[in-house]
Amino acid sequence: MESLMPISRIVGVVPSSWGQESMELTLAALQATCAEAVSPEVVIIGNEEVEARMNLAARSGISRVWQVETPEDIDADEPDAMATLAGEALAQVACAEASSLILTPPGPEGEELAARLAHGLGGHCLGRCLKVRLEDDRIVAERSVWGGRKLISLEVSGGVAVACVRAGKPMLTESADPVDVRKIRVDARAPAAPVLATESSGESLPPVESSKLVISGGRGLNEEGFSMLEQLARSSGGTLGGSLPAVDAGLVPVVRQVGISGKFVSPELYFAVGISGTPQHMAGISPDTRILAINKDPEAPIFSMAEAGVVGEWQELLPEVLGILHDRE
Amino acid sequence: MNILVVLAGVADNRYPLHQVALDSEGNLHETGQTRRILGPFDEGALELALKLRDKSDAISVHVLVLGGANEEQLARSVAAFKPDSLRILHLRPCRPWDSSMTAAQIGAFVRDDETQPDLVFIGREFGDLDEGSIPVMLATELQLPLFSLAQYAEWQGDQVRLMREKGTRREWLSCSGTYLATVTNDRRNKLRHPLMKNVMMAKRLSIETVTQNTDEPGSVRSRELAEPRAAKRQGQCRMIDGSVQEQAAAIVDYLRKAAG
Numbered sequence A: 001m002e003s004l005m006p007i008s009r010i011v012g013v014v015p016s017s018w019g020q021e022s023m024e025l026t027l028a029a030l031q032a033t034c035a036e037a038v039s040p041e042v043v044i045i046g047n048e049e050v051e052a053r054m055n056l057a058a059r060s061g062i063s064r065v066w067q068v069e070t071p072e073d074i075d076a077d078e079p080d081a082m083a084t085l086a087g088e089a090l091a092q093v094a095c096a097e098a099s100s101l102i103l104t105p106p107g108p109e110g111e112e113l114a115a116r117l118a119h120g121l122g123g124h125c126l127g128r129c130l131k132v133r134l135e136d137d138r139i140v141a142e143r144s145v146w147g148g149r150k151l152i153s154l155e156v157s158g159g160v161a162v163a164c165v166r167a168g169k170p171m172l173t174e175s176a177d178p179v180d181v182r183k184i185r186v187d188a189r190a191p192a193a194p195v196l197a198t199e200s201s202g203e204s205l206p207p208v209e210s211s212k213l214v215i216s217g218g219r220g221l222n223e224e225g226f227s228m229l230e231q232l233a234r235s236s237g238g239t240l241g242g243s244l245p246a247v248d249a250g251l252v253p254v255v256r257q258v259g260i261s262g263k264f265v266s267p268e269l270y271f272a273v274g275i276s277g278t279p280q281h282m283a284g285i286s287p288d289t290r291i292l293a294i295n296k297d298p299e300a301p302i303f304s305m306a307e308a309g310v311v312g313e314w315q316e317l318l319p320e321v322l323g324i325l326h327d328r329e
Numbered sequence B: 001m002n003i004l005v006v007l008a009g010v011a012d013n014r015y016p017l018h019q020v021a022l023d024s025e026g027n028l029h030e031t032g033q034t035r036r037i038l039g040p041f042d043e044g045a046l047e048l049a050l051k052l053r054d055k056s057d058a059i060s061v062h063v064l065v066l067g068g069a070n071e072e073q074l075a076r077s078v079a080a081f082k083p084d085s086l087r088i089l090h091l092r093p094c095r096p097w098d099s100s101m102t103a104a105q106i107g108a109f110v111r112d113d114e115t116q117p118d119l120v121f122i123g124r125e126f127g128d129l130d131e132g133s134i135p136v137m138l139a140t141e142l143q144l145p146l147f148s149l150a151q152y153a154e155w156q157g158d159q160v161r162l163m164r165e166k167g168t169r170r171e172w173l174s175c176s177g178t179y180l181a182t183v184t185n186d187r188r189n190k191l192r193h194p195l196m197k198n199v200m201m202a203k204r205l206s207i208e209t210v211t212q213n214t215d216e217p218g219s220v221r222s223r224e225l226a227e228p229r230a231a232k233r234q235g236q237c238r239m240i241d242g243s244v245q246e247q248a249a250a251i252v253d254y255l256r257k258a259a260g
């Protein structure tokens, strides 16, 4: 095999307007991936809450941050625009020539950004990975395939590779050395975002990604069951989620779908009602979330993953639960 | 107007996974009872195209089904919906873990094809080895603007409108020009059932196969396939017994503690 340059750069790319959590997730991914010989860098795109992002970067042990000042009219929700700016910025900081690993925030937007960046930089797209590690001049990535039923390990060498890794929260130190922040300006014109007509979707419960309590229903429920789950969510300060078949049945909108192809949630408690616990569903729940389950089938796999469970029918249990909550109000 | 639907299929997860292996060249071998069926996002993509065709005589639906395990049955299940054309697309080599290579192959095929699409629908994930990179890269390959995670499509005059939900917003795009839309599952795009007579017809149909070759070696090499690691979460599940009232009270305690 030809001899190649060792991997010399590991760079996280985060649009600042994607929020503090995107930043945290990317920093955690950098920490989980980093090799001793390479000090990780971060490219922050945009001007939003930059102080807070810098502080987080410093406390995560990042030594260098590139801040990309964006034009006013840029739509930060558009991965296309973000990819153009990020690609240009990476070229300016000479990442595009080096052998480097770029990490984008986990989640659908970050994955789209990763694919576009890889394409734009003529690099390798590793997509959503469970783990990425460096082996000399190679990047080795592990991905979950066939709906979690196999693992594949992939390898690339030379050039730029782009990946997303979900590694939880970064380890933070109390105080940290100041980061070396360099501002860069990019001249690239981002492509015009398509014009979208928007209206309210009528969702009034909090988003499923950021709630401390997620109350979730599956194929075992019907509309009546979901209406009880919604009441439960409202009276207990939680929010509503569901499995893919529940979404397909129109019981809950797809923005609340939890799983491999839905949202990743990390509440304190996940209350799963009429959900069997398939790998594709469980892939959307943080390993440190506690699970409480109701299922009529004592053999349902969810019970082997839950902290507590009730074998029973929701038709009997949910009205009682709601009754108790109402009495206490 | 031509709508192109690109379908990947997934292994039916009601059954144990068939035998999958990689050879020393990094080619995938699938043997045993390979039950590749349409996945939820394939179904959504197909249904959106059919819905638009229902409402307009000017629409032709053209389907490409990715070749591979169980391809004939998979293609026949699509034929039962009577697309205007249906072809099985073989990629040589087929390296679905290499999204750049796969998207470049499909892109090259579509670009050189006689019929050019006015709209492309593809599932948000393309098969069992993709988690969303291939559709995005295909849009870039075809130099088409991307509308991701579409849930619904309808006519507005002579334009197609695509809808998705994001947070608390519903977003609509009126397609002036050609778009590639990735499709996610939704009640409104649940695949219809085919007519029995069309299922019978599909059994006899001869289905065309086309091939896209590539000399480029691709850059993402597969090393090995392994079993998934055991879940980190092996809960000592405490089963809550007692009367329904007692069980409900225990559930309420859990919910209250979590909500703080």
Ligand SMILES: Cc1cc2nc3c(=O)[nH]c(=O)nc-3n(C[C@H](O)[C@H](O)[C@H](O)COP(=O)(O)OP(=O)(O)OC[C@H]3O[C@@H](n4cnc5c(N)ncnc54)[C@H](O)[C@@H]3O)c2cc1C
Residues within 6 Å of the ligand: A147, A217, A218, A219, A220, A221, A242, A243, A244, A245, A246, A257, A258, A259, A260, A261, A262, A273, A274, A275, A276, A277, A278, A280, A281, A284, A294, A295, A296, A297, A300, A312, A313, A314, A315, B010, B013, B039, B040, B041, B125
């Ligand atoms: C490409 C692809 C991507 C996918 N992505 C996702 C994803 O992101 N998220 C996801 O969730 N799934 C996903 N799936 C689907 C996944 O494979 C399963 O089909 C799904 O998770 C099952 O959902 P469920 O647990 O609600 O239904 P089931 O597995 O059918 O379970 C229903 C449960 O309800 C119980 N039940 C029935 N009646 C009652 C009652 N009266 N009281 C109490 N319990 C009752 C039953 O005992 C059963 O355990 C995906 C599939 C594919 C192919």
Ligand SMILES: Nc1ncnc2c1ncn2[C@@H]1O[C@H](COP(=O)(O)O)[C@@H](O)[C@H]1O
Residues within 6 Å of the ligand: A244, A245, A248, B010, B011, B012, B013, B014, B015, B038, B039, B040, B041, B043, B185
């Ligand atoms: N065994 C399966 N393998 C893959 N997808 C499935 C399977 N069963 C159901 N689905 C998907 O889950 C959704 C609900 O399926 P159903 O309610 O069984 O029609 C549909 O979008 C199907 O595509």
